[in-house]
Structures are given as structure tokens and as C-alpha cells.
Amino acid sequence: MLTKHPGTGGAVTVETVTAQLLYEIGGPAYLGPDVVTRLDTVALTPDGHDRVRVCGVRGTPPPDSLKVGVNNLGGFRNSMTFVLCGLDIPAKAALVRAQLEESVGKEGLEFTLARTDHPDAADTEAASALLHVHLRDGDRARAGRAFSAAAVELALASYPGCTLTTLPGDATPYGVFTADTVPQGAVAHLAVLPSGERLPIPPPQHTRGYAEVAAVAPAPAVAASVGATRRAPLGELVGARSGDKGGDANLGVWARTDAGHAWLRGWLTVERLAELLPETAPLTVERYELPNLRAVNFVIRGLLGQGVAASTRFDPQAKALGELLRSRVVDLPADLPTGPPATTATRKARP
Numbered sequence: 001m002l003t004k005h006p007g008t009g010g011a012v013t014v015e016t017v018t019a020q021l022l023y024e025i026g027g028p029a030y031l032g033p034d035v036v037t038r039l040d041t042v043a044l045t046p047d048g049h050d051r052v053r054v055c056g057v058r059g060t061p062p063p064d065s066l067k068v069g070v071n072n073l074g075g076f077r078n079s080m081t082f083v084l085c086g087l088d089i090p091a092k093a094a095l096v097r098a099q100l101e102e103s104v105g106k107e108g109l110e111f112t113l114a115r116t117d118h119p120d121a122a123d124t125e126a127a128s129a130l131l132h133v134h135l136r137d138g139d140r141a142r143a144g145r146a147f148s149a150a151a152v153e154l155a156l157a158s159y160p161g162c163t164l165t166t167l168p169g170d171a172t173p174y175g176v177f178t179a180d181t182v183p184q185g186a187v188a189h190l191a192v193l194p195s196g197e198r199l200p201i202p203p204p205q206h207t208r209g210y211a212e213v214a215a216v217a218p219a220p221a222v223a224a225s226v227g228a229t230r231r232a233p234l235g236e237l238v239g240a241r242s243g244d245k246g247g248d249a250n251l252g253v254w255a256r257t258d259a260g261h262a263w264l265r266g267w268l269t270v271e272r273l274a275e276l277l278p279e280t281a282p283l284t285v286e287r288y289e290l291p292n293l294r295a296v297n298f299v300i301r302g303l304l305g306q307g308v309a310a311s312t313r314f315d316p317q318a319k320a321l322g323e324l325l326r327s328r329v330v331d332l333p334a335d336l337p338t339g340p341p342a343t344t345a346t347r348k349a350r351p
Contacts, residue, residue: 001047001051001052001053002017002051002052002053003050003051003052004050006050012050012051012052013046014044014045014046014052015239015254015256017044017052017054018044018239018241018254018295019239019252021252021290021293022250022252022290022293022295022297023241023252024244024245024250025039025250025252026214026245026248026250026286026288026299027216027218027286027288027299028040028288028289029214029215029216031062031063031067031210031213031214032062033062033066033184033187033189033204034062035059035060035061036059036060036061036062036063036208036213037059038057038058038060039290039293040289040290040291041056041057041058042056042057042290042292042293043055043056043293044292044293056292061204061206061207061213062184062204062207063181063207063209063210063213063214064183064207064208064209064210065181065182065183065184065210066181066183066184066187067179068179068180068181068182069177069178069179070177070178071175071176072175072178073173073174073175073176074136074174074175074306074310075136075137075138075143076138076140076144076171076174077135077143077171077172077174077310078134078135078143078144078147078169078171078172079132079133079134079135079166079312080133080147080148080151080152080164080166081130081131081132081164081165081166082096082130082131082133082162083129083130083131083162083163083164083165084113084117084128084129084130084159085117085127085128085129085161086117086128086160086161089113089115089117090113091159092131092159093111093113093129093131095158095159096111096133096154096158096162099154099157100150100151103150103153104135104142104150105142107137108135108136108137108143109133109135110133110134110135110136110312111131111132112132112134112312112314113131113132114129114130114132114314115129116128116129116130117129130165132314133151135171136174136310137171140170143171144169144170145168145170147171148167148168148169148170149168151164151168152164152167174310175310176306176307176309177246177307177308178307179246181210184203184204184207187203189202189203218287218288219289219296220269221266221267221269221270221287222265222266223266226263226267226333227333227334227335228333228335229331229332229333229334230331230332231331231332232329232330232332233326233327233329233330234276234325234326234327234329234330234332235323235325235326235327236332236338237255237260237263237264237336237338238254238255238256238260238264238326239253239254239256239322239326240252240253240254240322240323240325240326241322242318242319242320242321244304244308244316244317244319245299246304246307247302247303247305247306248300248302248303249299249300249303249304249318249321250297250298250299250300250318251273251297251298251300251318251321251322251325252290252295252296252297252298252322253268253296253297253298253322254293254294254295254296255294255295256294257294257336259336260294261294263336264294264296265289265291265296268296269287270285270287270298273325276325276328276330277321277324277325277328279303280298280300280303283300283301283302284300284301284302285298285299285300285301286299286301300318303318304316304317
């Protein structure tokens with residue numbers, strides 16, 4: 001049973017709990033040191049105000065190894081943002097790119113053009129796009145003042161109206177997170193009692209191979225027949241939750257009704273996801289089904305590059321990926337009710 005104290009903020013509903021269960025997971029097998037929880041067996045039912053019953057959960061023996069995080073220094077990075085106003089935005093961005101590559105070299109440079117500009121705008125901000133330029137390098141001097149000074153020097157030697165949003169600055173170090181495994185017996189298992197006494201606990205005696213436990217075949221979509229449709233944002237019918245897992249991201253999507261789930265699991269394929277979120281198209285995407293939650297979960301390999309600390313994406317933790325998907329306008333079945341808004345405000349927690 002999940003609940004909360006009366007008079008406190010937030011809400012405990014089937015949808016908020018579903019959102020947490022879909023947050024930063026991979027396949028249906030959720031590996032822990034004591035047990036492997038099968039998330040595809042979890043069932044949720046409302047049980048009163050701010051009460052959700054969790055039932056049907058099944059598990060299997062834990063893996064023979066434990067997952068650990070490894071952090072290393074990845075190098076140094078720096079960023080500058082150019083404001084491109086008015087006409088010929090792509091040409092202005094191309095000129096900046098060519099000038100910076102000639103000045104500091106192409107290695108490690110990344111350019112992202114955000115088309116925030118509007119045609120025939122009445123003020124500068126509304127007429128401007130932003131060109132974000134990032135440089136990552138093992139050489140702090142090159143990524144530091146050499147890069148930012150080169151960007152500032154373009155102010156009087158580049159496109160008309162050239163300006164930047166930041167002052168020149170030094171490079172900062174960034175870390176790279178990777179995951180590895182260690183044998184169960186290599187880590188001390190302890191129980192700390194209220195008295196402060198620490199009791200050693202022997203590692204599990206019944207385990208399975210890490211790769212064997214983690215291996216769950218991705219699920220292909222099963223087509224469902226659809227009648228009349230209407231154009232509307234996908235989020236009118238589904239909720240979504242997304243997050244980071246090292247360099248990968250996950251995107252869980254759920255429906256509110258059995259009919260909505262039948263349509264969702266047949267409609268939202270890996271190929272459809274690539275159409276709606278083009279940045280996923282060149283990447284390896286795994287699709288898993290969680291039928292009791294009326295949900296599908298996508299694991300998008302490599303979307304975040306070397307991970308959050310090293311990422312230069314606008315959304316480095318992929319927190320907004322689910323809301324981006326929900327905002328896409330698609331052909332929804334006309335006979336499915338939209339129900340209450342699926343947007344959820346939840347605190348960060350692990351299932």
C-alpha cells in the first residue's frame with residue numbers, strides 16, 4: 001500500500017505511482033542486490049484518497065554480481081552562445097561555424113542552432129535565434145580562454161548584429177559516469193540496528209548470472225485496428241515519464257484505460273517513435289511492455305552521449321523527453337475519451 005500523511009503536499013494516485021515506476025528503468029527485470037523485481041507483474045489499483053494498492057509483484061533470485069557506478073574525469077569543456085537576429089539565420093550560423101573551426105580547429109566542437117526566432121517580429125528577442133557552441137577537449141587551455149576569446153573576437157568580424165549571451169570564461173572539468181559490476185561477495189552486506197549495532201549479512205546463496213537475469217527480449221508492437229481519428233496532441237490520451245541512465249535515456253508511456261492501452265501498444269512502435277522524436281532515429285532503441293501498468297517503455301541507447309555530466313544537450317538528463325513526445329500532434333482514435341490531464345508532479349524516487 002502506498003499513501004501519505006494527511007495535509008501534506010502532492011498526490012498519491014495510480015498515475016503518479018505509475019510515473020515513478022517508469023522512471024529511469026530499463027527492461028522489465030529490475031535488478032537489486034537481494035531480488036530481481038519483475039516490473040511487468042506489478043498491478044496498481046486505487047484504494048481510497050491518496051492510497052494506491054500495489055499487488056501481484058513477482059521476483060526472481062538476484063544476480064551474482066552487483067551494479068556499481070564508476071566516475072572518471074572526461075576532460076574540460078566550455079560554451080558560448082551567439083545571438084543571430086533577423087534574416088538569413090542559417091547563413092549566419094554557417095559563417096560562425098567556419099570562423100571558429102578555422103580559429104580553434106574542428107576537434108571537439110559542437111554546434112546547436114535553436115530556432116527561437118519569429119518572422120516579422122517587433123522586438124529583438126522575438127526575432128533572434130540562438131547558436132550554442134560547445135568545445136570539449138583534454139587540453140584545458142584550448143577549451144578555456146583560447147576558445148572563448150576566439151568567440152568574442154568575432155563580435156566585430158562576423159555576421160551583422162553579432163553578439164553573445166556570455167562573457168569569455170575558463171574551461172571547467174567534467175566527469176564521465178559508467179556502470180560496471182562486482183561479485184556479490186566483494187561488497188559487505190550489513191544490517192544497522194536502531195542501537196547502532198552492525199550485523200554482517202552473508203551474500204545471497206541462490207543467484208543467477210547477471211547477463212541472464214537482465215536479458216529480457218524487447219517486445220514488438222501488435223497492430224490494433226483504428227477507425228475514425230482526430231488530430232490532437234498525443235498527451236491528451238497518455239502520460240509519460242523519462243530520465244537518464246548514464247549515457248542512455250528511458251521513456252515510459254502509459255494509457256489510462258484498457259482501450260487506450262490496446263491502441264497505444266499497437267501504435268507506438270520504435271519506428272513511430274523515430275518519426276515523432278527524430279533524434280532517436282539513428283540510435284538503438286529497445287521497446288518493452290508493462291501490461292499491468294498499461295505501459296510501454298523505451299530505452300534509447302546513447303542519447304545522452306557520455307552521460308549527464310558530459311552532455312551538451314539542451315535537456316542533458318532527458319527529463320523533458322516524455323513531455324516533448326506528449327506535445328506531438330498525431331492522429332488519435334476519435335472514440336477514445338481523453339480523461340483528466342496526464343501531467344504528473346512527483347518527487348524523484350526509485351521504485
